[in-house]
Amino acid sequence: MRFVIAAFLLPSLATSALALDVVFPDCDAPPTLDPSPRLPEHVSWVDPRLRGGRMLDVVGSLRTGEPLNVIISGQSHPDVLSHVGFIAYARTIGFSNECLGLHMGLVQLADLGDGIGLRGEQLLVRQTFRRHIPFWGTTCWESFAGGNHFRAWKQNGTLANTGAWFLAVSAEESGSKHHAIIPDGYNIGRDLLVSRAVAEDNEEWKATVDWVQGLMEPGSKGINHRIPVDGLVAVLTVRKRNEDEKKPWRSLWTLLRFLLPFLPL
Numbered sequence: 001m002r003f004v005i006a007a008f009l010l011p012s013l014a015t016s017a018l019a020l021d022v023v024f025p026d027c028d029a030p031p032t033l034d035p036s037p038r039l040p041e042h043v044s045w046v047d048p049r050l051r052g053g054r055m056l057d058v059v060g061s062l063r064t065g066e067p068l069n070v071i072i073s074g075q076s077h078p079d080v081l082s083h084v085g086f087i088a089y090a091r092t093i094g095f096s097n098e099c100l101g102l103h104m105g106l107v108q109l110a111d112l113g114d115g116i117g118l119r120g121e122q123l124l125v126r127q128t129f130r131r132h133i134p135f136w137g138t139t140c141w142e143s144f145a146g147g148n149h150f151r152a153w154k155q156n157g158t159l160a161n162t163g164a165w166f167l168a169v170s171a172e173e174s175g176s177k178h179h180a181i182i183p184d185g186y187n188i189g190r191d192l193l194v195s196r197a198v199a200e201d202n203e204e205w206k207a208t209v210d211w212v213q214g215l216m217e218p219g220s221k222g223i224n225h226r227i228p229v230d231g232l233v234a235v236l237t238v239r240k241r242n243e244d245e246k247k248p249w250r251s252l253w254t255l256l257r258f259l260l261p262f263l264p265l
């Protein structure tokens with residue numbers, strides 16, 4: 001029910017934000033701010049704070065939020081930067097957008113400093129255990145077992161149209177504990193996502209990671225549930241593997257597995 005209400009609220013929030021966000025006072029701007037909104041080509045992502053945004057989303061009130069602790073760089077493969085393609089990519093690193101709306105609470109807002117202002121999350125995906133429980137595990141399973149989830153926003157407003165995804169990633173406790181973020185859950189959730197993204201066992205995609213310091217303060221100030229963060233943001237650049245990069249033994253193994261029941265052993 002809460003979810004449904006949020007869906008009705010969103011469009012009105014988005015329009016009211018649009019009317020306001022074009023103004024950003026020069027006095028608050030950092031000295032490095034280029035007054036021209038035009039970006040050089042191929043910028044991977046832009047610090048939201050430069051144009052009035054921040055690296056925390058908004059949960060309930062402006063005072064608290066979850067850290068935007070992972071960025072999928074605008075230099076990533078165009079498929080990953082598209083809405084549908086990003087969901088497909090998220091599946092390959094163990095997330096899925098199925099079974100949503102379960103205890104997820106209100107929609108969270110973020111301002112990525114790209115001129116759009118505050119807008120509701122564009123994606124909400126959860127960890128799936130399909131990889132660990134063949135033929136059975138689904139994302140619904142996560143609701144009981146606890147795990148990882150993230151919300152995502154795309155930096156594609158005209159003031160910073162980088163195409164990058166900004167993610168608020170966290171690890172949470174099991175459904176019986178009302179989906180509370182676990183202690184250190186923001187750092188843990190981020191690290192889990194990064195370790196899957198850079199893993200060698202993804203046959204299609206390969207990510208590299210840069211760790212960026214200074215985008216948010218370490219500590220728990222303004223952080224939802226006062227869960228401290230280390231202040232690091234992981235910037236992932238996701239590339240498609242080349243054909244020759246794919247491991248030949250892997251497809252051999254797939255073939256063997258298929259043939260096994262038919263072999264006269």
Ligand SMILES: *[C@@H]1O[C@H](CO)[C@@H](O)[C@H](O)[C@H]1NC(C)=O
Pocket residue numbers: 082083122154156
């Ligand atoms: C920005 O990205 C979001 C999420 O994919 C999409 O819904 C929206 O249409 C995009 N806006 C523009 C101007 O491309």
